[in-house]
Amino acid sequence: MIGLVGGRPVSRELLDRRVRELRDGPLRAALPAPGSSEDRQMHRWMTQVILTEELCAAEAVALGLAPVEGRPLDRVAAVELGSINAAAYNGSPWVRAVYEHVTASVEVPSGWRPAPPPPAATRFLVRHRMFADSAAAGRATVRDLEPLGAIELGSLPSAIAGELRRQPYGELAGPVQDALGWHVATAEPAPAPRPEAPDLVGPARRRAFAQWLDRLRAEKLELVPGLEHPGDPRQPDNHHKH
Structure with a gap:
């Protein structure tokens, strides 16, 4: 045996x-x-x-x-x-x-559960367009703007980023001028990505x-x-x- x-x-x-x-x-x-x-x-x-x-x-x-x-x-x-x-x-x-x-x-086991991830930077769904003159920028609507995807406002030119921070979410910000031209944009908070928990x-x-x-x-x-x-x-x- x-x-x-x-x-x-x-x-x-x-x-x-x-x-x-x-x-x-x-x-x-x-x-x-x-x-x-x-x-x-x-x-x-x-x-x-x-x-x-x-x-x-x-x-x-x-x-x-x-x-x-x-x-x-x-x-x-x-x-x-x-x-x-x-x-x-x-x-x-x-x-x-x-x-x-x-x-x-x-x-x-409780000891296996991963620690919560550090808070991610706030990202916004931004639509933006730059115009050559104030008159054209003043006539712009949301439909005239181009989507930039989910980004941090700090990645935009400082003039329009500051204006977006002062406006209610979803409303047109601008026109504001800087050395590049006249900016118009909107921003709404992007949904936070849900991290996948390990199985x-x-x-x-x-x-x-x-x-x-x-x-x-x-x-x-x-x-x-x-x-x-x-x-x-x-x-x-x-x-x-x-």
């Missing part, structure tokens, strides 16, 4: 079959040489994946859950969940079922599920010598070569 799930032995055949499928598949050239330290680590990693699948399958049955089909995790989500958990999630509908059940009510629910759910799995493993999993967790510092293949 490769371990015990809630006291129930899990057959070694599950691991042997999974490894055979890998060695017969398209990634066989990238796999470590049989019998090497890296090969033993691969067996340990695969054992953890299988035991996680078996653990979640047992929990799903106990909870009366139905299997859940779904798309594989993207790279960021897989990193957040951890390689073993992500492989089990991608490979087992029972893991996905338990994931949905366990994380259904997870909320984003933190997914990361919060994945963290909660990983923590839940760690607790469940501690309660219900028993490993056998030689198939410890690949990151266990007590097993002889967990070392770095330089």
Whole structure:
């Protein structure tokens, strides 16, 4: 066997079959040489994946859950969940079922919420036109003006910017003259852009599920010598070569 799930032995055949499928598949050239330290680590990693699948399958049955089909995790989500958990999630509908059940009510921790952004400069929807003489400027209407989009009043010539600040929103300001000519304009406050809040629910759910799995493993999993967790510092293949 490769371990015990809630006291129930899990057959070694599950691991042997999974490894055979890998060695017969398209990634066989990238796999470590049989019998090497890296090969033993691969067996340990695969054992953890299988035991996680078996653990979640047992929990799903106990909870009366139905299997859940779904798309594989993207790279960021897989990193957040951890390689073993992500492989089990991608490979087992029972893991996905338990994931949905366990994380259904997870909320984003308050410490994760981003600080409010600094206040943005006030911008206005400005229409403006410059005329060569005061008579033409005096006859101008809103329809004669050209839209400049949402801008800060300080980006306009100071003469017309000052006049706009003194006029009620939407009313014609001017004509006012400067070295460039005669200005007429209107301004209305532009709607403040709504910053997009980052989607933190997914990361919060994945963290909660990983923590839940760690607790469940501690309660219900028993490993056998030689198939410890690949990151266990007590097993002889967990070392770095330089």
